[in-house]
Amino acid sequence: MPAPTTALSDSTALFAALGDPTRMALVIELGEQGPSTASALAVGRPITRQAIGKQLAVLATAGIVVGRRTGREQIWAVDPVVLKAAGSRLEAASTAWDSALERLRSFVED
Amino acid sequence: MAIQDRIEKQIVLHADLDRVWAAIADSRQFGAWFGAEFDGPFVLGQTTHGRIVPTSVDAEVAAMQEPHRGSDLNLDIVAIEPHTRFAFRWAASPDTDVQTTVTFTLRPHEDGVVLIITEEGFDELPETVRQSTREGNEGGWEAQTSLIARYVAADS
Incomplete structure (x- = not known):
């Protein structure tokens, strides 16, 4: 049913952050598989843990994911x-x- | 996490099957309760053009629909099986081209008619997101909102 436009539709930072295929894929994986680390997310991807970390930082700035430090690595989850x-x-x-x-x-x- | 990409509602209507079928498959009657007016009948395989016109059934809802009076409401009719099934495709929201499919299924019941309504196709939205990303078009925001919504709905 046609629904009212959500308050989020003018949230430019949020959607700019999701407009990148890699970041979108990370959000989907965190959503489906639950909280994870940059190392675990790098498995099966042609990019390094460090590159994943940069993308997660962009998502965190937009408020889409939150990071929690446990030991040496951050655990990332969808906010x-x-x-x-x-x-x-x-x-x-x-x-x-x-x-x-x-x-x-x-x-x-x- | 399971993904919810469809809505399903079921109710028992205390009326006979002919009456319920007509209320759904006759575009004039559909418009009366839904809150719309259509330019013609629902015809299989065709698009019925219409627009929002406040419902005559509920004054409170009519007042909420009033600001949307005249907004397009176009239904692509994909199933008409008398007394059994009626289905159409429509825009999932006013600001996207992505369509969902709405299906009304009727079944006789000792007290009247069991009506099941489903709306599905929200899972087609991610493909739209991929397309808009590929084309460098940032207009896929609405679709992205809906994509995220699937995960949220499954989580709540």
């Missing part, structure tokens, strides 16, 4: 607060269908 806001699109669609179904019920149950 649930930012993504919560972005999730409003599906939530809005779901709520709109609840409302539409109640209208359909009123319409047919007379």
Whole structure:
């Protein structure tokens, strides 16, 4: 269902950060596999741990991921607060269908 | 993490099957409760052009729809199986070309009709993101929002 534009759609830094295929892939991997380190994320990728670290720093500046230092390496995770806001699109669609179904019920149950 | 890319709703309507089918598959009746008016009937394989017009069923919702009066609402009709299934594709949001598929499935029930509505195709959005990235087009923001939304919805 057509949903209201989210507050995030004008968040330029956020989407500029996601506009890079490597960074996008990192966000998807962190989202699907859970928190990870730059070393682990470098496995299977043609770029170094250091390069991954730079991309994660860009994502962190945009507020998409957060890093937590444990021992020698940072553990990176997708920031649930930012993504919560972005999730409003599906939530809005779901709520709109609840409302539409109640209208359909009123319409047919007379 | 499982990814949610579809919405599913199920309700029992206390009305007979003919009545419910007409309310969904007749474009005039659909418009009355949904809050839209269409230029013609729903025809399989064709696009029915229409626009938002506040619903006649619920004054509160009508007031919320009022600011959107006249906004395009175009449905590509992809299934019409009388008394059983009606489906269309439409824009997932007002500001993207990406389409989702909405399916109404009806089943007789002792108290009336079981209606299941699904909206799916949100998982096509990542491909749009890849395309926009490849073309150096930054207009894929909305699609990216939706892509992220899949992970959030699965997490909440």
